[in-house]
Amino acid sequence: MNSRSTEQPAWQRNPIFEFFASLKLAVVLLAVIIVAAIAGTIYESSFDAKIARAYVYGAPWFNLWLILLGANLACSALSRWPWRKHHLAFLITHLGIITLLIGSLIGRIWGVEGTITLFKGDPPTNRLLVNERQLRVHDVDGIVKGYPAEFLHHPPTPQHPRDLGLLASGAHLKIVDYAPVIEGKLNQNR
Numbered sequence: 001m002n003s004r005s006t007e008q009p010a011w012q013r014n015p016i017f018e019f020f021a022s023l024k025l026a027v028v029l030l031a032v033i034i035v036a037a038i039a040g041t042i043y044e045s046s047f048d049a050k051i052a053r054a055y056v057y058g059a060p061w062f063n064l065w066l067i068l069l070g071a072n073l074a075c076s077a078l079s080r081w082p083w084r085k086h087h088l089a090f091l092i093t094h095l096g097i098i099t100l101l102i103g104s105l106i107g108r109i110w111g112v113e114g115t116i117t118l119f120k121g122d123p124p125t126n127r128l129l130v131n132e133r134q135l136r137v138h139d140v141d142g143i144v145k146g147y148p149a150e151f152l153h154h155p156p157t158p159q160h161p162r163d164l165g166l167l168a169s170g171a172h173l174k175i176v177d178y179a180p181v182i183e184g185k186l187n188q189n190r
Helices: 015-020 023-046 049-057 060-078 085-110
Strands: 114-117 126-129 134-138 144-148 162-166 172-179 183-186
Touching (some): 023 060, 060 085
Antiparallel strands (some): 114 126, 162 172, 172 183
8 A cells, every 4th residue: 555645755744844834834924924014015105114124024023934934835845755747837836936035035134225316318326225314415517416414323513514515506515403304404504
């Protein structure tokens, strides 16, 4: 008598392996990730991307769920070992999703998220990273200049202004005050 359970290697019959390979675990993991993605989208539209990243997408629990989903997919694919020709589509699908999850994890750890400002007819002139603040000044020469504007740790004061230099108009650009909600202010006096 050749039953499937006697053909399986011992490691495939291990209760921990069977748990990680189960369809029930996959359904729970996907349901939680979907609910978290909905919550992250609501946070992002109600507040901003930084809040959504802090509470959902960049949170350790979200990364843990993605790692568990990757383990579930890998165990599910290994549960078909030894693979046959009719398993090819199943394996390609699972390997593709695992590849996306690994790419996502690499992007979370070593990636840089940001935007680039483009103007019609001009080459890209500056770069603004999501976690950095930037003061952008449209000068009289038509060029938009970007200055780093992270003032939380060393805020400018009238006694110690942040000198950003001369503009093409001849005006001297200094930051003399800072409010976290309002951003930097430009002193109109010369």
